[in-house]
Amino acid sequence: MRRVLINGVGGVLGARVARRLCEYDDIAVIGLTRYEPVASLGRTEWLLAHLNGLQLVELLEAEQIDTVVQIDFAGTEAPVTSREAAVQQNVIGTMDLLGACLRAGVQQVVVRSHSWVYGASPLNPMMIDERRPVAHSGLRGFLRDLAEVEIFMAEFAEQHHEIRVASLRMAPLVGGWSPLMDYFSQPWPRMLIGFDPVIQLLSINDAVEALAHFALNPCAGPYNLAADDAVCISQAIRLSGQLPSPTIESMIVRSKRDVSRDQTHPWPVDVNFLRHPCVVDTHRAKQEMGWAPQDGVADSISATHQKGHAPLDREASEAALRAFLSRKR
Amino acid sequence: MSEPIEIEVAGSSPTPPESVEIDVSNAPAAEESKPAVPNKRRSRKQTSSEAVEPPHVEEPAAPPPPPLPNPASAWSTQPSEDLFEVELEVRNRGAQADPHASSTADIAAGLLSLVGENMRRMTEEQVNKVNEMLGGTDLRDYLDPDFWKGVGMVLQYQVQEQVEFIKRRARGEYTIDPYGLDPDIIEIVRPFVSFMYHTWWRVQAQGLEHVPAEGRALLVANHSGVLPWDGAMIASAVASEHPERVGRVVRSLHLHWFTTLPFIAPALAATGQVPGLPENAVRLLENDELVCVFPEGIKGVGKLYKDRYKLARFGRGGFIQVALRTGAPIVPVAVVGAEEIYPMLHNAESIAKMLGFPYFPITPFFPWLGLLGTIPLPTRWNITFCPPISTEEYGPRGADDPLTVLSLAERVRDTIQETINTRLAERTSIF
Numbered sequence A: 001m002r003r004v005l006i007n008g009v010g011g012v013l014g015a016r017v018a019r020r021l022c023e024y025d026d027i028a029v030i031g032l033t034r035y036e037p038v039a040s041l042g043r044t045e046w047l048l049a050h051l052n053g054l055q056l057v058e059l060l061e062a063e064q065i066d067t068v069v070q071i072d073f074a075g076t077e078a079p080v081t082s083r084e085a086a087v088q089q090n091v092i093g094t095m096d097l098l099g100a101c102l103r104a105g106v107q108q109v110v111v112r113s114h115s116w117v118y119g120a121s122p123l124n125p126m127m128i129d130e131r132r133p134v135a136h137s138g139l140r141g142f143l144r145d146l147a148e149v150e151i152f153m154a155e156f157a158e159q160h161h162e163i164r165v166a167s168l169r170m171a172p173l174v175g176g177w178s179p180l181m182d183y184f185s186q187p188w189p190r191m192l193i194g195f196d197p198v199i200q201l202l203s204i205n206d207a208v209e210a211l212a213h214f215a216l217n218p219c220a221g222p223y224n225l226a227a228d229d230a231v232c233i234s235q236a237i238r239l240s241g242q243l244p245s246p247t248i249e250s251m252i253v254r255s256k257r258d259v260s261r262d263q264t265h266p267w268p269v270d271v272n273f274l275r276h277p278c279v280v281d282t283h284r285a286k287q288e289m290g291w292a293p294q295d296g297v298a299d300s301i302s303a304t305h306q307k308g309h310a311p312l313d314r315e316a317s318e319a320a321l322r323a324f325l326s327r328k329r
Numbered sequence B: 001m002s003e004p005i006e007i008e009v010a011g012s013s014p015t016p017p018e019s020v021e022i023d024v025s026n027a028p029a030a031e032e033s034k035p036a037v038p039n040k041r042r043s044r045k046q047t048s049s050e051a052v053e054p055p056h057v058e059e060p061a062a063p064p065p066p067p068l069p070n071p072a073s074a075w076s077t078q079p080s081e082d083l084f085e086v087e088l089e090v091r092n093r094g095a096q097a098d099p100h101a102s103s104t105a106d107i108a109a110g111l112l113s114l115v116g117e118n119m120r121r122m123t124e125e126q127v128n129k130v131n132e133m134l135g136g137t138d139l140r141d142y143l144d145p146d147f148w149k150g151v152g153m154v155l156q157y158q159v160q161e162q163v164e165f166i167k168r169r170a171r172g173e174y175t176i177d178p179y180g181l182d183p184d185i186i187e188i189v190r191p192f193v194s195f196m197y198h199t200w201w202r203v204q205a206q207g208l209e210h211v212p213a214e215g216r217a218l219l220v221a222n223h224s225g226v227l228p229w230d231g232a233m234i235a236s237a238v239a240s241e242h243p244e245r246v247g248r249v250v251r252s253l254h255l256h257w258f259t260t261l262p263f264i265a266p267a268l269a270a271t272g273q274v275p276g277l278p279e280n281a282v283r284l285l286e287n288d289e290l291v292c293v294f295p296e297g298i299k300g301v302g303k304l305y306k307d308r309y310k311l312a313r314f315g316r317g318g319f320i321q322v323a324l325r326t327g328a329p330i331v332p333v334a335v336v337g338a339e340e341i342y343p344m345l346h347n348a349e350s351i352a353k354m355l356g357f358p359y360f361p362i363t364p365f366f367p368w369l370g371l372l373g374t375i376p377l378p379t380r381w382n383i384t385f386c387p388p389i390s391t392e393e394y395g396p397r398g399a400d401d402p403l404t405v406l407s408l409a410e411r412v413r414d415t416i417q418e419t420i421n422t423r424l425a426e427r428t429s430i431f
Helices: A012-022 A053-062 A083-104 A141-159 A179-185 A204-216 A233-239 A249-262 A283-289 A297-307 A314-325 B003-012 B017-026 B036-045 B050-061 B071-077 B079-096 B099-119 B124-134 B145-170 B183-200 B229-241 B256-260 B264-270 B278-286 B318-326 B349-355 B370-374 B396-400 B402-426
Strands: A002-007 A027-033 A045-048 A067-070 A108-114 A164-170 A190-192 A221-225 A245-247 B204-206 B217-221 B250-254 B290-293 B330-336 B382-385
Touching: A002 A012, A002 A204, A012 A027, A012 A204, A053 A083, A067 A083, A067 A204, A083 A108, A083 A141, A108 A141, A108 A204, A141 A164, A164 A204, A179 A297, A190 A233, A204 A221, A204 A283, A221 A283, A233 A297, B079 B099, B183 B229, B183 B264, B217 B229, B217 B318, B217 B402, B229 B250, B229 B290, B229 B330, B229 B382, B250 B278, B256 B264, B278 B290, B278 B318, B318 B330, B318 B396, B318 B402, B330 B402, B382 B402, B396 B402
Parallel strands: A002 A027, A002 A067, A027 A045, A067 A108, A108 A164, A164 A221, A190 A245, B204 B382, B217 B290, B217 B330, B250 B290
Antiparallel strands: B330 B382
C-alpha cells in the first residue's frame, strides 16, 4: 500500500490532487495544510498545522509515508500578504520538507515548480529544455522563491541518491486563481507596447493529472510541463474576453512599484515576461513518463472565461449528490 | 473557357486597335483582314484548349450575337484563370507599347492579379452574386464599365472578408505555433513581399531545384543591405518559385538583438523567423524545416558601400556545426543586388552606441530624408541557389572536429563568393 503525503491540500490544486489520488483504493492519502481547505478532499485524512522540520520527520515516520507531493507555495494560488512570510513558507518550508523526507526515509518527493524559472531573456532558445539552468537573477516574487528552491533541489539531489526528487516545471495554470489568470481577467490588461510574446499555459486538469501521475511513478529531476499549443499574450487576453491595452514600460514599472508596496498584486512578475517568450520543451515528460496534456490552451482559456471558475455542470452535480446520499453513516 | 463567351466578345467589346500587332505573325491568313477581335482570341488560344476554334470560324457569319450563354459556368469553374489571362494580355500590351505606358499597364495588371487572387478565396454564393451583377459581359471586356462593376463587387466582398477576419482576430480565434509563427500574418504580408520581389527588385531566382522539396536543409547566404530584406526575398523565392510548388516556409535566423526591439520582435516571430541561437537552429532542423542563416551576421548587413560583395568572416563556423549535428545538407545562396539598396557610406558608431544599435547607417538618403530614407533603392536582384553540400559523410562527430568545421565553412564561403563574382560579371547595370 502506497502512502502519499500532500503538503498544501488547502488550495484548489492540492484538493484536486488529493481527490484524484483517492480514486486509487490501494493508496492512502494524507494531507497537510496551513489553512482550512477550500474544497472537498474526498477520503483524504488531513491535518491543519504549521510544522517545523522535526515535527515533519515525526509525522512522516509515524505515517510511514513513501511519497511526498509539495505544492505548498505562497503566491501561486492566492495573493501574497507578506513577502517575508512567503519566502519563509516557499523556500525554508521546502528545505525543511526535503530534509525531513531524507531523514524519514521517504523514497520520492515531487515538487511543484514553474516553467518561468528559466526567466525571460532574448538569449533563451525558442524551446527551453530541462538542461538549461534556472535563472539566477531577474525573477521576482514567488518565481524567485521557486528558482531558489530549484537550485537547492539540484544540489540536494546530487548529494543524496537514496531519495528521488522531481520538480514539475508547469506552465502557468488555467483555471483557479493565479497571478496570470488574475491579470487576464482584470479590465484592460496592460501589455508592453510593441511586444507580444508567445506564452504557454497548462489547464488545471492536466496539472492535477501530472502531479498524480508523477507521484505514483518513479521520476527524478526536472520536467517541463505545458499544453501542446501556445498563444500570444494578446490572444490569451482576448480569449479571456478582455482587450489588451498597450502601455509603455515606465507605466508598468511604476504600477509595479505601487503594487509591491501593498504586496497584494504580484503581476507582472517581471516586465520581461511581457517582452520575451519563455517557451519550454515538454519532450522529457512525454517520452520518459508517458505524460500527455489533454486540454488545448485556447479551449481551456475560453472555457474558463465562459463558465467562470467553478465549472460544475448538471451531470457532475448529479453524481456528487448520489455519492453524498450513498455515503457510509 | 467556354466558347459562347467568346462570341459575346465579338459582339460587344470595343477592342482597342493597338492589340492588332501582337499576334498577327502566327495568326492564320484568313484572320489577317479582320479587326482586332480575332487577334485577341488568338493570343488567348495559346493558353486555352483547342475547343476554342469552331465558334471562331462561325463568328463572321453571325454578326448579331446569339443568346447569352450562362456566364456563371465560366465564373464558377475557373474565374480567376480568366482574369489571369486578361492580366497577361494587359502586361503584354504594356510591354510592347512605349515605356511610359508600360508602367500604367503594370499597375492595371497588378490590380487584376490582386482581384484574381482574392477570387480564389471567395465562396460559391459570392461568386454567383458577382455573376448576376456581371450579367452577360465577358471577362475580357476590361474596357466595359460592367466589368469594373464586377471587380468592384469582388473588392467589396474582399472588404467584408477583412472585417470578418479582424473580428475573428479580436476574439483571439487563431492559432500560432510555439515559435510564434502566425499563418494569418504571413498571408497579410505576402502581397507586399511579393510586390517587393516581383516589381520593386525584379528578383531573378536561379537553381531553386537545389532546395529540397521536403526534409531538412540549411540555406547559407551572404548578408547585405543594412536592413535584412535579403532573408525575406530568399523566403519569397522558395515560397513562390520552387519548381515543385511546395510553398515551404523558410525559417531565417536573425540576430537575437532584434527580439529586444518593439514591433519588430513580434513581427519577426509571426513571420516564422527565430533568434539566431545554435539551439534554435538544431531544433528546427531536427523538425525537418528549411532554415536560412547568414553567417556574416552584423558584419554583413552593416557593411560599408565600398566593401560591397566582399564576404565578411563567417563567424566561427557555428552554422557548420549545426548542419553536421543534424546531418542537414548545406545549400549556399548568393544574393546579388541587395548591397546597393541602402548604400551605407558611413557607420556612425557613436550614435549607434547611444541608441544601443549594432550600427547606425549614414546613406545618401538616411537619416537626411527621415522615413523616406528607409525606402530601399529599386536595384535588380539575382538570387542563386548553389548545389547542396552534403554533410552526412562527416557524421555528427564531425561537429567536434575544428578542422572539418573550418574547412567546410571555407568551402561554403568560397562557393558563395565565386557565385557572386560570376553574377556580378554578368550584370550590366545595378538597376
